[in-house]
Amino acid sequence: MSEAVTRPGITADALLASLDPLLRAWLPRQRWFAGKGRPITEFSVVTATELLPPTSESGLLHLIVQVRQPQVPGQAGGAPPQPADCYQLLLGVRRELPPRLAPALIGHVTRGPLSGFTVYEALHDSRMSGFLLEALRTQARVGKLRFERDRRRDIGADLAPRVLAAEQSNSSLVYGDTYILKLFRRIVPGSNPDLELPLVLSRDGCAQVPPPAAWFLADTGDDVSVLGVLQPYLKGTVDGWELALGELAAGRDFSGEARALGRATAEVHRALARALPTVTLGRAQVELIADGMADRLTTAAGAVPALQPYAPALHTTYEALADLGRGEETWTAQRIHGDLHLGQCLRSPAGEWSLIDFEGEPSRPLAERRMPQPPVRDVAGMLRSFDYAARSHELWAPEWAGDCRAAYCAGYAEVAGRDPRMDPVLLRAYETDKAVYEVLYEARHRPDWLPVPLAAIKRLATNGPATEPH
Ligand SMILES: Nc1ncnc2c1ncn2[C@@H]1O[C@H](COP(=O)(O)OP(=O)(O)O)[C@@H](O)[C@H]1O
Ligand SMILES: [Mg+2]
Missing domain, CATH: 3.90.1200.10 (Aminoglycoside phosphotransferase (APH), C-terminal lobe)
Structure with missing residues (x-):
């Protein structure tokens, strides 16, 4: 399923050579990683998109990676093999990580095309999360990623982002206490009910569900995968x-x-x-x-x-x-x-x-x-x-x-x-x-x-x- 990255010259496999050792250590520690307690036997890249190409200063890399792991103990004998899980990652890439981003560190790359760069969780970097909001606002298309919005709803520019501190199974960014962007972590191809149902309900005028203002998707093979949904942030709730x-x-x-x-x-x-x-x-x-x-x-x-x-x-x-x-x-x-x-x-x-x-x-x-x-x-x-x-x-x-x-x-x-x-x-x-x-x-x-x-x-x-x- 390997796809070429959007920047000519770097293949997904080469990229993985840079990231594989770091992700093997980092992914299992994430709250949203579903396969805890089992080793990762294989990584592959489903899509890789340079949202901001790594320059001398910084870059933003969007990845959907597929992770293979052994069966859950007790389910091995006779059970059909478990499908590999796919995860969405937003990686910041910098030569030097400023101290304020130290808690977001994933690791220092020592091989492959990103050798010499530091990779970190991009959601904690307001430049990167600001980029995501702008992409949604302007309905950007980058590589296999498609950003869409409901044009009836105004989305302000330059809303200050912060990572939501809640214990959750996905990751959310709050923009200026006005919008919340939920980034799905475990990605399943096909229609995601967390976008599908709120969209239907908003058209029906249902007041009990926040209406999606924008969302973004990836074209993954024959299907489309929903990666994130922006909706009004219900302040004070x-x-x-x-x-x-x-x-x-x-x-x-x-x-x-x-x-x-x-x-x-x-x-x-x-x-x-x-x-x-x-x-x-x-x-x-x-x-x-x-x-x-x-x-x-x-x-x-x-x-x-x-x-x-x-x-x-x-x-x-x-x-x-x-x-x-x-x-x-x-x-x-x-x-x-x-x-x-x-x-x-x-x-x-x-x-x-x-x-x-x-x-x-x-x-x-x-x-x-x-x-x-x-x-x-x-x-x-x-x-x-x-x-x-x-x-x-x-x-x-x-x-x-x-x-x-x-x-x-x-x-x-x-x-x-x-x-x-x-x-x-x-x-x-x-x-x-x-x-x-x-x-x-x-x-x-x-x-x-x-x-x-x-x-x-x-x-x-x-x-x-x-x-x-x-
Ligand atoms: N529209 C919203 N306004 C305010 N807070 C929200 C909103 N949507 C989600 N949250 C906060 O984010 C948390 C996680 O959201 P949720 O959609 O349940 O994500 P998850 O799938 O990770 O559980 C919620 O428990 C709530 O605290
Ligand atoms: Mg929840």
Whole structure:
């Protein structure tokens, strides 16, 4: 897949000879690097673009690199080989790194065409991040990179950039507290729901989702990959997770906020159902959904022994769902958020909620993330999030979580016209599926947090209704 770089004379392979040793050490240390704990066996360049050719002073290099790694332990035998992950990198290139950029250092190049240069993470260099905004504003085309914008929205020039400090899985730049540019790190060819859905929603006039003002793409082979999206920066907002923890710590009720959040979720769902195709789920589709959930449970129980005692009871939840599908009832599936939790919701000082980050669950394949699904899946995600918040507080606050869950469903019903609790089997199945996902995630990445989803698993495996406190 190697492509020639846009500057004549340097091939992608030669460039990689310069960068390979540095990236091997630097990439695995990045928060957004998905393949932690496994060695990198091979690098290749998908696209390489000199946004600013290295002069005697500085340069800006845009790269999409493909990283090959061995299989995840336990998935090797018989499983299909994992596709290689692609990452977007913005590398600054300078002869001398000024002290203010020292924390952004990636390394000093000792071989290949960049020999003698210092390479660093360009997002921390305002000259480089300013260049990106200008490229978006002017709809630049450089090599395989295409910068586009919604011409109805003004984008000011010379807005001071800063790197967002948030813990996130991508990287974001804030420009003058006016715009935020999210740069996707792990790149998947094809339509990215984090651009697709906010664009559709902005055309529909949906007030709960910040409208994309500009975006940029790479032509990667037969497909196009979305690399970044610029949208209004919602100044003064607090994310729902932080807000909820603050209220918990102060011993305050959060059900008013939860209700408003339920309303906002339903507004977004209504707009998505208006703007994009919906499908009716009949017997075959419901069985397929139940089978998928059962498979994920089997995989998770295989990897996390603590889940095993509960697996038989949890399977009965999925069987109940499949049984329901065999009856008369049908459900509507539509495009949804796909990874809804308190951290994906921002509340303005005026008390209005916005939903962000429509990428979906990053570990799932793109085609699956873009499929219509029952909106109750988002509701289940948010219910799990209240549970997480309540349990992360030093004193487990079951009533607090129960009140939030009930208020959220009630708020949702006010706009949607139907309360998610009226589909208890469906809601319980999605909540169980989410808790199973969390168990696997925590066991792999944050073992200290494992008791949080395990407590929910225990509840869901006994007879507690999904929306009541225990
Ligand atoms: N439009 C916005 N206005 C203000 N802050 C935002 C906006 N979009 C994102 N953020 C901040 O950036 C963080 C990460 O954004 P998000 O889209 O969730 O990225 P990621 O995919 O990396 O999780 C959010 O938690 C929030 O703090
Ligand atoms: Mg996010």
